Amino acid sequence: MSYGSMGKKLALLPLLILLLGGALLAADTGRPNVLLITLDTTRADYLSSYGFQLPTTPHLDALAERGVRFSDATSQIPLTGPSHATILTGLYPHQHGAIRNGVPLLEGIPTLAERLSAQGYRTAAFVSGWTLRRNLSGLARGFDIYDDRMEDRYHLVNSQRFAHQVTPPALEWLRNNARRPFFLWVHYFDPHSPYKKRDKSHAILERASPSVMAALPQRNRNYASEIHYTDQWIGKLLQALNELDLESETIVVVTADHGESLGEHGYVGHGRHVYQEILRVPLILSWPGQLPQGKTVDVPVGLVDVAPTLMQLMDLPTLGEGMNLVPTFGEGELPKLYTMRRIFFETYPGARKKFWKIFSPPMNFIPSLAGFREGPLKFVYNTREKQSQVYDIASDPGEVRDLMADYPIYQSSGMQLVGWIEDSSVASGESTANSTDREKLRSLGYVD
Structure with missing residues (x-):
């Protein structure tokens, strides 16, 4: 082999290492x-x-x-x-x-x-x-x-x-x-x-x-x-x-x-x-x-x-x-930290039909419902009606008995929750759905 051809191959070595480096890293560390x-x-x-x-x-x-x-x-x-x-x-x-x-x-x-x-x-x-x-x-x-x-x-x-x-x-x-x-x-x-x-x-x-x-x-x-x-x-x-x-x-x-x-x-x-x-x-x-x-x-x-x-x-x-x-x-x-942590959840109204956008202001990024689990308790806040509910999932898994009156500590939790969501929200993107997508989403109930 000539020094020239060897030099060309050596010149390609950094590129080869770059391409294979990630795979070699995963293999060498034995990650699953x-x-x-x-x-x-x-x-x-x-x-x-x-x-x-x-x-x-x-x-x-x-x-x-x-x-x-x-x-x-x-x-x-x-x-x-x-x-x-x-x-x-x-x-x-x-x-x-x-x-x-x-x-x-x-x-x-x-x-x-x-x-x-x-x-x-x-x-x-x-x-x-x-x-x-x-x-x-x-x-x-x-x-x-x-x-x-x-x-x-x-x-x-x-x-x-x-x-x-x-x-x-x-x-x-x-x-x-x-x-x-x-x-x-x-x-x-x-x-x-x-x-x-x-x-x-x-x-x-x-x-x-x-x-x-x-x-x-x-x-x-x-x-x-x-x-x-x-x-x-x-x-x-x-x-x-x-x-x-x-x-x-x-x-x-x-x-x-x-x-x-x-x-x-x-x-x-x-x-x-x-x-x-x-x-x-x-x-x-x-x-x-x-x-x-x-x-x-x-x-x-x-x-x-x-x-x-x-x-x-x-x-x-x-x-x-x-x-x-x-x-x-x-x-x-x-x-x-594990047994009494708050695990949050949220849901949002579906995308509106174009007709109704004429008569209503643009939707903000506040969920229609939000809440959290804290141990056996579940707190739910309706942002539209500004109403709160509390359930004990351990004794009432069907969520039949609202215990909000028994837990005044949660009285201000709804507004605090909304404030946290507003403060930590990123700028949500616009829908990328075209007309075909919208029809398919509507068939699933995801478009109002």
């Missing part, structure tokens, strides 16, 4: 892979591992037995795009700017995908609901692949894809990237309305307990069958980790963006209310050999805590404003 699975519109109490009377989630139940199950996890906002932005940033909605479906995450807000990509991780997301399309959510940043193809229609105008469509491409990507540190996010939209009856899953649940199924309204039976159907496809993802010998090298996180009211409080849906059936979500973490097995954590936590916890487990600088939940994995008594 991350598989994030999110279920849309899935309330915790419809998972069998969370007490549901039907075996809706055998694969997630098995995952919980191999890891840590949080029994009292709260969504920070019952809207798909904003809630996933909270999961991926560790910030409250008013802090990351995505306060409605169709309003994307603000530029400059760091995400989990961006942080892990900078560490040399391969990153991919496979999403299945229209509200998570890249132009509407702003969540594609940091992902090498952001697969948001929508292949089916219902309600004439709304698009999604089902679990049997989103899982195969995710599995293919996983198998092709199994030998490099990866962050894979797979989103399942299936439990969302219109609650399609999954005949095979419906029959399995009916055989398991005919009396329980018979006692449920048809809407609830269909909803349960959707969750069972989704669990079957999640099982294929988890099985692939086992077949690829990746279980001990991979942190698996399973959660939901929010729950769903199925008629409780005279309401079907989510987004407009903050009752427990809408805010309480499953949260399961598993990492064999590193996290406890079969542990249940009962202290209240939030989806805002997911990103900071993952960063701590990977020994990386924290992300967002949530809490690192690693101390809750132990057996000792937790400090009040």
Whole structure:
């Protein structure tokens, strides 16, 4: 080899190091892979591992037995795009700017995908609901692949894809990237309305307990069958980790963006209310050999805590404003910092039809409802009516008895909460939804 050709190759060495540096860093540190699975519109109490009377989630139940199950996890906002932005940033909605479906995450807000990509991780997301399309959510940043193809229609105008469509491409990507540190996010939209009856899953649940199924309204039976159907496809993802010998090298996180009211409080849906059936979500973490097995954590936590916890487990600088939940994995008594912390939540009115904008002032960025959990207590403030409510979730999980009169300490909490939101809000972006997007959002009930 001539000195000239050797010199040319040496000149390329810095570029090669720059390109490979991140990947080598991730490999050298032995940091784990991350598989994030999110279920849309899935309330915790419809998972069998969370007490549901039907075996809706055998694969997630098995995952919980191999890891840590949080029994009292709260969504920070019952809207798909904003809630996933909270999961991926560790910030409250008013802090990351995505306060409605169709309003994307603000530029400059760091995400989990961006942080892990900078560490040399391969990153991919496979999403299945229209509200998570890249132009509407702003969540594609940091992902090498952001697969948001929508292949089916219902309600004439709304698009999604089902679990049997989103899982195969995710599995293919996983198998092709199994030998490099990866962050894979797979989103399942299936439990969302219109609650399609999954005949095979419906029959399995009916055989398991005919009396329980018979006692449920048809809407609830269909909803349960959707969750069972989704669990079957999640099982294929988890099985692939086992077949690829990746279980001990991979942190698996399973959660939901929010729950769903199925008629409780005279309401079907989510987004407009903050009752427990809408805010309480499953949260399961598993990492064999590193996290406890079969542990249940009962202290209240939030989806805002997911990103900071993952960063701590990977020994990386924290992300967002949530809490690192690693101390809750132990057996000792937790400090009040964890047991009596305030976990905030908020929701906002939907985007208005253009006609009504003529007759009403521009919407500000104050939530229609906001509140917090503090131990067993739940405080809710209606900003329009300036009314406060307090519930004891431990003794009154159905939120029937308003205890505000018994807790004068919370008398000024509503205005204080609004003040905090105003002071810490970022300038929310405008909706990026075009006319097609608006029709699809309207079909989901996200446009007034």
